Amino acid sequence: MKYCAFLRGVNVKGTNMKMADVCQVFKEAGMLDVNSVLASGNIIFSSEKNAAELKKMLEKAMSDHFSYEAFLFIKSQDETQVFWNSIPFEKNEALHIYAFVGNPGVENVLMSEFEAASKTENEKAEIVEEILYWQVPKGNTLDSSFGKVLGKKSLKDQFTSRNINTFEKILKKMSS
Structure with a gap:
């Protein structure tokens, strides 16, 4: 299923990250077809997992990689x-x-x-x-x-x- 992850607080108030690095974190977490849209933390990807599992897994991956408390919201293509x-x-x-x-x-x-x-x-x-x-x-x-x-x-x-x-x-x- 195609999803978009909407990250909170990216590239504001000192939390700076390159979208290429964010995409890499998503790929390493097992996401497929990973792309970013704009620099404000919108990551499109595919996965067979459900949104609740993905939220938990990707927040941990982002928090671990970037050393900050990550918050993201996952929406399917239809929901988006x-x-x-x-x-x-x-x-x-x-x-x-x-x-x-x-x-x-x-x-x-x-x-x-x-x-x-x-x-x-x-x-x-x-x-x-x-x-x-x-x-x-x-x-x-x-x-x-x-x-x-x-x-x-x-x-x-x-x-x-x-x-x-x-x-x-x-x-x-x-x-x-």
Whole structure:
């Protein structure tokens, strides 16, 4: 089965790694057809194992190899397609749209945080297919009240986020 592993915290705040090295770790862990998409920690691969087994195995391999606490979220090709197919917002050049990949139920935790946060004009969030989507004006991602919540240590093992354009690139590579 084809999967994408979405790594959290890669190439931010001093956790720097080359995607070629990450791919090598995946290959050494027995994954097949390993490729990366962008430098933000999106690894496409094939395996006969299930997502839960893969998560445990690959987090350990990454943690051991790079000497950091790895968090990753594994989605099948079909599951990854849902992220692209369910976008609730219109594309707009002035806005970013992010989708959150994470543990079951984390979308509700994030929505509570979003509802409690102060918002800028055109900033909104919506849950579709158990996925939280967040729209924010370009340039405000890290400055927004909700953007600051996303860095909470208590949530670090719960989710990661990607710009929706990243899902398009991942799906193109998964289909080729």
